[in-house]
Amino acid sequence: IEAAAPGFINFTLSEDFLRGQVAEILKAKENYGALEIGKGGKVQVEFISANPTGPLTLGNGRGGFFGDVLANVLARAGYQVQRAYYLNDGGFQVEALGHSVLKDEQAQYKGHYVDSLSEELADWLKSNKDPKIVGQKAAEYIFKNLIKPTIEDRMKIKFDAWVSEQAIHDSGLTEKILQLFKDKELTYEEGGATWFDSTKFGDDKDRVLVTSLKIDRGQSATYLLPDIAHHYKKFLEDKFDKVIDVWGADHHGYIARLQAAGKVLGLWDEKNLEIIIMQMVRLFSGGQEIKMSKRLGTYITLDELLAEISLDAARFFFLTRAPDTHMDFDMDLAKEQSDKNPVYYVQYAHARICSILRKASQGPLPLPEGEIKRGWEHNLSLLTHPSELALIKQLIRLPEIIADTARDYQVHRLPQYSLDLVRSFHKFYEDCRVLPTLNRAEGSGLGIDENNKDLTDARLALCEATRIVLKNTLDLMGISAPEKM
Structure with missing residues (x-):
């Protein structure tokens, strides 16, 4: 500890403390990185x-990977976490889908998938022309055959709860919420609709709850009423201490009314x-933006x-930007199989460390069986090189990264941290010989130098600690940690 102008105090971690942290990581x-702040x-x-x-x-992909990784971080920080998906299978958008499948004058959604739906349901459509019923059938098909398989099989995300908007309507909860608001005298009727007097609670204008004076299984309810009921259940019945909703940019104006x-x-x-x-998200390929328009059916689906690209690359790239910033996704870079591709660069470092550890146990002077897993920490006092100490300082950042991210949800720290860690490892490996090349008289290849075995052991311990921390970081991001590449 030392004083510094103009009135600051600098704290410096001792080298003994740093070396001791390597032993903690190995143990x-x-x-490593698991915390109890969530209690x-x-x-x-x-x-x-x-x-x-x-x-x-x-x-949807960007928000999906973000939410999944945030849940990982919160669980690592000691929270009991539930991943939930809210299925908007009631209301006006489902009826609009029905018009689109029927291809009538009110059709809104276009594209190959709508044509495929019309063909798939052709026989059934001969006796079903009600856009509400058709929309429900089509929405069920899209969710079962297009959305859920992408989430579970392609994105590798497992939800703990799938909540249906229509089920909320059918349970009578939306009517209960509407009556609660009426009992509090916070609704009024105007223009044949029921309004929520939300301006009293900070909203910029009052909001329609029901477009008619009676709820008909939710068909006349706006988005807001079932959403209120949905959150009512989260807090009052499911008793969550905190709920984190991840929404798309088009829902920003919706926050005030729900908080009201x-x-x-x-x-x-x-x-x-x-x-x-x-x-x-904007998608680029060949230096050109690929335009997306859901209504015109020309957008690139997740x-x-x-x-086109690996799941690991998709996860890493989508996670690299803070949620409140626009993102340009370079598909060509995501396909690159070289150090230009950041996820390849990080994964290759993990594979390289695994290779070093394998060579240490297979060289002409191999480590005794099982020594890869124990014993190295006895020689950690030999880690004195600046690059060794700099690497250790990077390693011990992981718990802090997890704590900070559990507090402010900025998960883009994780890919950046993995890059910082790998750069520090490469600097260490460049400056500090881990496995000396042996003379031909002693054997070929790499192995343990008996003249400096203690230092070699210490550096192998540092390699193993780096592998552990890097893998733990990749696990948090849902990205694989290959042992060979």
């Missing part, structure tokens, strides 16, 4: 929740219901992107 292994608090992360009116978009409803019910506010807005 903790896959548990078992019950948190729900709701994400993707795409309308079942078409295949998943790149925006929370104030009315006394169940949630900005502290226990946090809404994260994901900004738009499923199509994942057919």
Whole structure:
């Protein structure tokens, strides 16, 4: 500890402390970075929740990977986490889909998938012309055959809860919420609709709850009423301590009205219901932007992107930007099999470390069986080179990264941290010989130099600690950590 102008105090970690942290990492292994700051608090992360009116978009992919990784981080920080998907299978957008499948004058959704739906349901459509019923049938088909397989099989995301909007209507909860608002004298009727007097609670204008004076299985309810009921259930019945909703950029104006409803019910506010807005994604290939338009049917679906690039690349690239920033996705770079591609660069470093450890146990003077896993920490006092100490400082950042991300949800720290860690490892490997090349008289290849075995052991311990931390970081991002490439 030292004083520094103009009135600062500098804290410097001692070298002995740093070396001791390597032993802690080797001991903790896959548990390194696990924290207890959540103390078992019950948190729900709701994400993707795409309308079942078409295949998943790149925006859905960005929000999906973000939500999944945020849930990983919160669980690592000690929270009890539920991943939830809200299925918007009730309301006006489903009826609009029905018009589109029927190809009448009110059709809104266009594209190959709509034509395919019309063909798939052709026989059934001969006796079913009600756009509401057709829309429900089509939405069920899209969710079952286009959305859910992409989430589970391509994105490798496993939700703990799938919540249906229509089921909320059918349960009578939306009517219960409407009556609660009426009892509090916070609704009024105008123009044949029922309005929520939300301006009393910070909204910029009052909002329609029901477009007619009676709810008909939710068909006349706006988005807002079932959403209020949905969140009412989260807090009052499911008893979550905190709910984090991940929404697309087009929902930004929706935040104030939902928070106003929370104030009315006394169940949630900005502290226990946090809404994260994901900004738009632009896709580039060959230096040219590929335009996306869901209504025109010309957009590139998430499923199509994942057919072109690896899941690991998609996850890493989507995670590299803060949610409140627009993103340009370079598909050509994501396909690159070289150090130009950041995920390849990080994964190759993990494979390289694994190769070093294998060579240490297979060289002409191999380590005794099992010594890769124990014993190295006895020689850690020999780690004195600046590059060794700099690498250790990077390693011990992981718990701090997890704690900070669990607090502010900025998951883009993780890919950046993995790059910083790999750069530090490469610097260490360049400056500090880990496995000396042996003379031909002693054997060929790389192995343990008996003249300096203690230092070799210490550096192998540092390699193993780096492998552990790098793999733990990749695991948090849902990215594979290959042992060979």
